[in-house]
Structures are given as C-alpha cells and as structure tokens.
Amino acid sequence: xxxxxxxxxxxxxxxxxxxxxAITPNIEQDVDNGVVRLNGAISAIIGETVALQILRPDVKxxxxxxxxxxLEGYSLYVGSQKAGSDGLFxxxxxxxxxxxxxxxxxxxxxxxxxxxxxxxxxxxxxxSAVALFNQPSADIPALITEYMDxxxxxxxxxxxxxxxxxxxxxxxxxxxxxxxTTPLALQQAFRKSVFSAYIxxxxxxxxxxxxxxxxxxxxxxxxxxxxxxxxxxxxxxLKGREASQQLAYANKSSYKEGFLDDCVALAAVNVSQTFSxxxxxxxxxxxxxxxxxxxxxxxxxxxxxxxxxxxxxxxxTISAFCTAFSDSVKNHQSQKSDSTGGGGKSxxxxxxxxxxxxxxxxxxxxxxxxxxxxxxxxxxxxxxxxKKGIVNGRSEGIFDGTGLVTREEFIKxxxxxxxxxxxxxxxxxxxxxxxxxxxxxxxxxVEHNIARGMGDGRFGIGEYITREDMAVMAxxxxxxxxxxxxxGSAIFTDNNDISDYAKESISGLYAKGVINGVGDNxxxxxxxxxxxTAAKIVYGLMNITGGVNADE
Numbered sequence: 001x002x003x004x005x006x007x008x009x010x011x012x013x014x015x016x017x018x019x020x021x022a023i024t025p026n027i028e029q030d031v032d033n034g035v036v037r038l039n040g041a042i043s044a045i046i047g048e049t050v051a052l053q054i055l056r057p058d059v060k061x062x063x064x065x066x067x068x069x070x071l072e073g074y075s076l077y078v079g080s081q082k083a084g085s086d087g088l089f090x091x092x093x094x095x096x097x098x099x100x101x102x103x104x105x106x107x108x109x110x111x112x113x114x115x116x117x118x119x120x121x122x123x124x125x126x127x128s129a130v131a132l133f134n135q136p137s138a139d140i141p142a143l144i145t146e147y148m149d150x151x152x153x154x155x156x157x158x159x160x161x162x163x164x165x166x167x168x169x170x171x172x173x174x175x176x177x178x179x180x181t182t183p184l185a186l187q188q189a190f191r192k193s194v195f196s197a198y199i200x201x202x203x204x205x206x207x208x209x210x211x212x213x214x215x216x217x218x219x220x221x222x223x224x225x226x227x228x229x230x231x232x233x234x235x236x237x238l239k240g241r242e243a244s245q246q247l248a249y250a251n252k253s254s255y256k257e258g259f260l261d262d263c264v265a266l267a268a269v270n271v272s273q274t275f276s277x278x279x280x281x282x283x284x285x286x287x288x289x290x291x292x293x294x295x296x297x298x299x300x301x302x303x304x305x306x307x308x309x310x311x312x313x314x315x316x317t318i319s320a321f322c323t324a325f326s327d328s329v330k331n332h333q334s335q336k337s338d339s340t341g342g343g344g345k346s347x348x349x350x351x352x353x354x355x356x357x358x359x360x361x362x363x364x365x366x367x368x369x370x371x372x373x374x375x376x377x378x379x380x381x382x383x384x385x386x387k388k389g390i391v392n393g394r395s396e397g398i399f400d401g402t403g404l405v406t407r408e409e410f411i412k413x414x415x416x417x418x419x420x421x422x423x424x425x426x427x428x429x430x431x432x433x434x435x436x437x438x439x440x441x442x443x444x445x446v447e448h449n450i451a452r453g454m455g456d457g458r459f460g461i462g463e464y465i466t467r468e469d470m471a472v473m474a475x476x477x478x479x480x481x482x483x484x485x486x487x488g489s490a491i492f493t494d495n496n497d498i499s500d501y502a503k504e505s506i507s508g509l510y511a512k513g514v515i516n517g518v519g520d521n522x523x524x525x526x527x528x529x530x531x532x533t534a535a536k537i538v539y540g541l542m543n544i545t546g547g548v549n550a551d552e
Contacts, residue, residue: 025106029095029183031123031130038091038104050089050108051080054120057100076102076120083108096120101149112431112458119149126150130180140172144190151187157198158190170197269321275307275404282325289322295329301371301400302332308528369393375401375532381539382532384548390417391535401532404464408438410534411451414477415441417538418545420448429459450476467533468502468525471515474537475505481545485509492523499525514540 025040054076077093099121107113129147148154174193180186286293309328315321372379385391394400422440425447445451450473454460475485485508509515518524542548
C-alpha cells in the first residue's frame with residue numbers, strides 16, 4: 001500500500017532527508033539488464049564529484065599500490081561523476097562474471113571514503129537462486145541461510161528474532177508459494193515480514209522505537225506501512241505496553257501517526273554525527289521534544305558541549321533524550337569556568353577554519369576577545385597567539401575557547417607557530433585535496449614527522465582531534481624544532497586508556513609543563529581537545545623553542 005504521511009511527518013521527513021544523508025549507497029542487482037545500480041546521496045553541494053571503486057573478491061585495500069594506473073587490475077569498476085544539485089548520485093555497473101564478496105569504496109570531495117562489503121554475482125546465478133524460492137517444496141529456512149549474503153538477509157532484526165528464538169512463521173509464510181520475478185521483490189518481502197514479526201513480538205516499546213528509528217528511511221522508501229500489519233488485538237496489546245512510556249494514543253490511527261513521528265524525530269537525533277547537524281535537529285524538533293530551546297541557545301558556543309554530552313547513545317524513547325538534553329543544558333548554565341578540554345567522541349565537521357590572521361601590532365590591547373572569562377587558564381596565551389597571527393576568532397571579539405579543533409586546524413597552528421618550512425614535500429591522503437588551504441601544512445607536518453594520518457590512508461580531514469593525538473603531534477613538532485622530549489613515568493589515573501603510541505608524548509609533555517589533565521588526575525585521552533587547550537599547548541611549545549618574547 002502507498003505510505004500516507006501526516007502533515008507533520010512530511011515536514012519532518014523533508015528536513016531529516018536534508019541533514020542525514022549517508023554517502024554509502026543502496027545497491028540493486030538488476031538481472032534483467034545485467035547491471036548493478038548504486039544509488040545514494042551526499043550533502044547537497046551542487047556539482048560535487050563522487051568517486052566509486054568496487055574491489056574484486058580477496059583484494060584488500062592495504063594491498064593496492066599507489067597510482068591511478070594501478071587500480072584497474074584490482075577493481076570491477078573505477079569511476080566518478082558529478083552529483084546533482086540535490087546531492088543525488090547513481091552509478092550503473094555491469095554485473096560481474098565471478099560470484100563473491102566485493103568491497104565498495106565511495107567518497108566525495110567533502111566526505112571521506114566509506115567502505116561496504118556486498119555479495120555480487122552473475123545474472124544467471126541470481127536468477128537461479130530466486131527460482132529456488134518460487135518452488136512449491138522450497139525449504140525457506142535453509143534457503144535464507146544459504147543465500148544470506150546474496151540477498152541481504154543478514155540484517156539485525158532478523159538475527160535478533162533468531163537468537164531470541166521468536167516465531168519466524170510470518171517470515172517464512174511471506175516467502176512461501178510466491179512467484180518472485182526479481183531479487184528486489186524477494187528482498188522487500190523478506191524485510192517487510194521481518195519488520196512485522198519483530199514489531200508484533202517486541203518485548204517493550206523501546207525495541208519498537210529503536211527499530212523504526214533505525215529503519216525509518218527504508219520503511220518509507222519501500223512504501224511499507226509497518227503498522228498496517230497490526231490487527232485490533234495487536235494494537236490493544238501494544239497500546240497497553242506503551243502506556244507506561246507515555247506514548248499511548250487515542251486510537252490505532254493516531255497511535256500509528258504519533259508514534260512514527262516520535263520515532264523519526266529520534267532517528268534524526270541518533271544519526272546526528274556533527275554538531276552542526278545536531279544543532280539543526282534540536283531546534284527543528286524542539287516543540288515535539290518539549291525542550292527549552294531558549295536555554296540551549298543562551299549557551300552560545302557551549303551548545304557544542306551539549307551536543308557532546310547527549311549524542312553518545314541511540315535513544316529509544318523521547319523521554320530518555322529529553323532528560324539527557326535538559327540535564328546537560330542545566331549543567332553548562334551553572335558552570336562558570338572550563339578546564340583543558342573534555343570528553344566526547346571524535347566526529348567530523350567543524351564549520352570554521354582555525355586560520356591565522358596577519359600578525360597584529362604589539363600595541364593591540366590584551367582585551368581583544370570578550371569571551372575569555374570561561375577559559376581564564378588560557379586567556380594570556382590566546383591573546384598572545386592572536387597578536388602573533390597564529391589564531392583567529394570565530395567572529396569579531398569572539399574566540400570560542402570551548403569550541404573544538406579539527407586535525408588540520410591544529411597542524412596549521414603547529415607549522416605556523418614553530419615556523420616550519422613548507423613546500424618541499426607533497427603528502428597524499430585519500431581524503432586530502434591538494435588545492436585546499438590545509439594541504440601545504442599537512443605536507444609539511446608529514447615531511448617533519450609530526451603527523452602520519454589515521455592508518456587507513458586518510459589524514460582525518462574535518463575530524464575533531466583527540467587529546468592524545470594532539471599530544472603526539474605536539475611532541476613531533478618539538479622534535480622537528482630540535483627539542484625532542486624525554487618520556488616520563490605514568491602520572492594519570494586513566495593511563496590504561498591512553499593508546500600505546502601516545503604514552504611517551506603525553507608523559508614527556510607533562511614533564512615539560514606543556515600539558516595538564518582535566519581534573520581528578522585524569523588525562524581523558526580519547527576526549528576532543530578545545531580551542532583553548534590548543535592555544536595553551538602551542539604557546540607552551542613556542543616558549544620551549546624560544547618563540548615567546550616575554551616583553552610582547
């Protein structure tokens with residue numbers, strides 16, 4: 001049946017579609033035409049190039065030598081295209097002659113490469129497999145197991161039904177005695193029936209919410225109204241379970257529409273992987289969530305800390321998210337000061353470039369930034385670096401010391417502050433554009449053994465730098481300036497959480513007085529570093545190398 005969206009749902013879904021695109025494509029094996037179609041979307045940047053490579057079975061990414069001419073022998077397909085103004089892209093690739101697990105690598109100018117493994121096969125093999133399901137005597141459970149990879153049957157809701165030994169009768173019935181003409185029809189029948197069986201047998205409302213949140217796009221795209229599977233008895237039972245979650249609605253229709261609206265809003269929260277995306281989501285759904293958006297907006301740059309606090313787990317109920325959000329807002333309203341950084345996960349995408357200004361006059365007053373009260377421990381350092389043209393503010397008079405720093409932004413600060421030579425070497429990373437502002441600084445950092453990338457061919461463009469990686473780069477910069485550190489002993493209570501590659505740098509910089517912890521004798525190695533922390537560390541490095549003039 002055609003899925004009918006409520007008026008509220010249409011607006012929500014439209015906004016959700018804009019902010020939550022994933023670059024990894026949907027894959028359709030069209031046996032009639034002998035092609036594989038890969039359709040997807042990126043952020044709507046007009047004319048952005050999307051690159052696709054499909055590696056042959058048994059080929060590992062790490063085994064591919066450099067150079068464009070070396071790709072063909074390892075690949076089923078290598079190509080690129082311009083995305084449309086709406087961010088949509090579509091590749092059509094001839095089906096392979098060899099059945100196997102292929103690795104799909106896809107990237108764009110603004111988004112780093114993502115990989116996905118998928119089984120591809122010749123048309124004849126796929127057609128014969130579909131025909132087996134159409135046989136009257138087909139052993140459906142055995143066929144599902146045998147063709148798990150080929151038809152995408154290996155997906156979480158089905159695996160959970162199996163592991164918890166719940167009934168699969170509805171799933172098997174949906175695939176029995178049918179006449180599937182395409183693999184897509186078979187896949188959709190399987191997944192629709194799994195959704196229905198999962199919802200009907202859910203132990204609690206949280207499980208249902210998590211399912212719809214995670215698979216809301218697919219439910220819409222398949223025109224599959226999961227709630228059409230409910231009969232009145234099912235609904236009565238579900239409504240009873242929902243009452244304790246404050247999600248009970250007056251009737252089946254309002255339950256369906258209201259519950260799906262709630263779940264799509266939660267899905268938007270759960271897929272928000274950058275502060276800029278989450279900031280839009282919080283404001284977009286403020287009325288539905290019933291959160292104090294004015295209090296949130298009053299935090300200014302500290303809104304980013306709220307994002308770090310709340311975007312940690314998938315929420316299955318609105319009340320759980322609202323509690324976490326409100327607690328975080330109240331906590332940051334009450335805080336009057338900050339320490340040298342905080343926790344959080346490393347995620348992509350700063351909206352700002354931490355670019356140097358031209359050097360300021362020594363007469364520039366030590367009061368240029370008006371928001372340094374909450375980072376008094378770094379105020380002197382920030383003002384000094386601003387005068388030297390090494391850091392800039394977010395806007396006129398605003399430094400945003402609690403904002404986060406990306407890896408390339410910190411590299412630029414290091415190269416500029418220590419006056420390291422640029423231009424003698426060209427670094428090559430899969431997510432690096434050679435004509436971008438950061439390119440000469442990253443190349444200089446590699447040449448001087450300051451940075452090595454993420455270990456998977458990427459530098460980590462746009463990703464917020466962790467405190468331990470900042471320490472490693474800072475120690476490398478000192479070595480490049482002929483001031484190598486000497487490792488000290490473990491001094492933080494969370495030393496076991498520090499990666500082995502970073503322990504020497506952290507202990508050595510601590511011994512030199514360049515870095516400190518975050519309180520309670522913790523270093524918080526996996527937490528993201530703030531702009532205030534970055535400024536303090538860079539100033540400390542300059543002080544060691546003689547770059548700080550106390551009279552300035």
